Amino acid sequence: MRNLIRLTILTLALLTTAVGGSRAFGQRHQVFTLADWLLDSAGKPCAEPCILGIRPGVTSFDEALHLLQIHPLTHDLTMYTANRVEVMFLGDDVRIGVVEDSDGLVYSIHLEPQRRDISSVPAGAPTLRLTLGELVNVLGAPDAFQLRQTRTGPVNIATYFAHNLTIINYRRTGEVSPYDPFIYIFMYRQDSASVYQPDVAASWRGFGMARMYFRNR
Numbered sequence: 178m179r180n181l182i183r184l185t186i187l188t189l190a191l192l193t194t195a196v197g198g199s200r201a202f203g204q205r206h207q208v209f210t211l212a213d214w215l216l217d218s219a220g221k222p223c224a225e226p227c228i229l230g231i232r233p234g235v236t237s238f239d240e241a242l243h244l245l246q247i248h249p250l251t252h253d254l255t256m257y258t259a260n261r262v263e264v265m266f267l268g269d270d271v272r273i274g275v276v277e278d279s280d281g282l283v284y285s286i287h288l289e290p291q292r293r294d295i296s297s298v299p300a301g302a303p304t305l306r307l308t309l310g311e312l313v314n315v316l317g318a319p320d321a322f323q324l325r326q327t328r329t330g331p332v333n334i335a336t337y338f339a340h341n342l343t344i345i346n347y348r349r350t351g352e353v354s355p356y357d358p359f360i361y362i363f364m365y366r367q368d369s370a371s372v373y374q375p376d377v378a379a380s381w382r383g384f385g386m387a388r389m390y391f392r393n394r
Contacts, residue, residue, distance in 0.1 A: 209250060211307050211315045214288060214362070218248045226340040226364070228286050231275070233341065234366025238277035241286070245273065271305045278366065285369070288362040307362075309333060309346045310355025310384075316340065323379040324348065324390050331387075333357060341365050352386045 217223050217230030225232055229248050231241045245251045245266050251273065254266040259274065262284075266273040270290055278284035290305040312335065313319075319335035326332075331348040342364050346357040382389055 209305070211311050213250065214307075215315075218244055220249070226342070228288065228362070228364050229273075231283055231286050231364075233283045233285050233364055234278075234368065236283050237281055238275065238283055239281075241275050241283045245275070282366065285363060285365045287364070289360060290358075305359070307359045308355060309335070309353070309357040309359075312344060312346075312359075313355070316342075318381045318383075319344075320381075321379045322381040322390070324353070324387055332360065335381075341367050341369070348387065351388075353384050353390070355384055 214228055215222065215226075217227065223230060223232070225235070227236075229251060230236075230244045236244070242256070242264060245254070246256070251266055251268075251271075254268045254271065254273065256264060256266050259265045262277045264275050264277075266275075272289050274285075274287050276284040276286075288305060316337055320338045321334075321336040323334045324331065325334060333346040333348050333353060335344045335346070336342065337344075342362065344359065344363070345361045346359055348354075348357055
């Protein structure tokens with residue numbers, strides 16, 4: 178009987194520690210939603226599609242750098258020049274790249290997570306942990322959707338033409354899941370040839386087994 182009581186107490190203690198640790202973990206990290214990244218520096222939705230207030234083909238490159246330096250989500254990131262036309266902003270879990278076009282306007286802006294393991298992100302650092310399900314909830318079904326195999330594994334490519342957005346997700350299983358995590362978010366200027374142009378078969382067919390995207394092709 179005493180052994181049973183001790184075992185019960187030990188089990189409750191372990192559960193309490195696990196729950197407490199989970200809550201502390203959630204409090205240590207700022208996890209932002211997709212909607213947060215589509216707001217301007219004042220925290221308001223952009224009148225036209227943007228990322229962090231930046232509209233490729235409309236916002237000047239210098240203005241974009243200034244917006245990222247004052248935006249609440251990015252003002253603590255480290256800025257460095259990657260090459261002649263691209264400036265990067267780096268955080269513990271977030272990497273943002275801004276590319277300048279020949280006319281001095283922003284050609285593209287992209288976001289990507291820095292780390293695969295969120296537990297290695299320092300306390301208080303913003304995290305970029307977005308999923309395909311969140312994308313569909315915020316922006317609706319993509320205009321085009323294609324499954325591809327890359328050197329690093331299978332991915333989904335979703336395109337929103339009205340937003341000039343191309344989003345790439347890891348596909349971790351044999352199905353298209355709302356939990357598939359982001360690898361990259363790209364927003365290009367409207368007249369860019371880089372916006373992914375799919376064939377007519379690359380339409381969105383919902384969540385489910387990946388094989389349904391390979392039928393009737």
